[in-house]
Amino acid sequence: MKVYQAQFGFHDCVVAAPNQTAALAAWGIRQNLFAEGRAKVSEDPAAVEAALAHPEIPLRRAIGSKDPFSLEPNLPDVPDPPQRAKPRLKVVPKAKAPEPARPPPDxxxxxxxxxxxxxxxxxxxxxxxxxxxxxxxxxxxxxxxxxxxxxxxxxxxxxxxxxxxxxxxxxxxx
Structure with a gap:
């Protein structure tokens, strides 16, 4: 078994598979990410250990984090956005009364x-x-x-x- 690694969205993903085709199948991907250079054999010892403990099951963690790979990863840490100056708004008279507030969805x-x-x-x-x-x-x-x-x-x-x-x-x- 080899351990393969790729990035999907906000997550690093690893999977232990016998070959690249099996890794792509475990990820549910049809295009060859290895040919595009978007997937590779993992050299991270923690990733290899976690993936070999769960063969052919994709494990994830937030990109850039040192969290362990798991089935249910934590959300990535997102920095606060920069503060922007408030725009100058033009006052427009109201045309009609606002709609009543809807209850939150169930x-x-x-x-x-x-x-x-x-x-x-x-x-x-x-x-x-x-x-x-x-x-x-x-x-x-x-x-x-x-x-x-x-x-x-x-x-x-x-x-x-x-x-x-x-x-x-x-x-x-x-």
Missing amino acids: RSEVDAAETQLTAINARRIEEEAEFQRRREALEAEETASRRRWAADRKTAETQLDKARRAYRAQGGEI
Whole structure:
């Protein structure tokens, strides 16, 4: 796996992928950002560590920040705009009464959807940790099995060698 890095909007984005095509697919991009020089192999150790912990999942952070890469990055720090002089306005008589103020739009559906997305992302991270634990257990079991096989094979070869010597000693030919 290699770790690739690109900038999208206000975020630096990294992803661990086997190749550039897989990285572009993980980012959801069709154009070749690598050919344009807008994406590259990351050399940042923190970015590499974070991306390898979550293969083929794009992680982001605000451009220029030292925050860790994550699924839900913080908003970028935006400097205050420069103060401008107030323009001189011409007084125009009012034509009609202003419209009554409208109540603010209901944000409850947006909040619920954001909460659901955060829960889905957290569940995915937990699943990946469980998969990693199971992979490690399976690798340990495979290693133990290989050792048993090697020991059993060595014992069997030793017994075969003894049996052949005894057979030859009795006048037999193999």
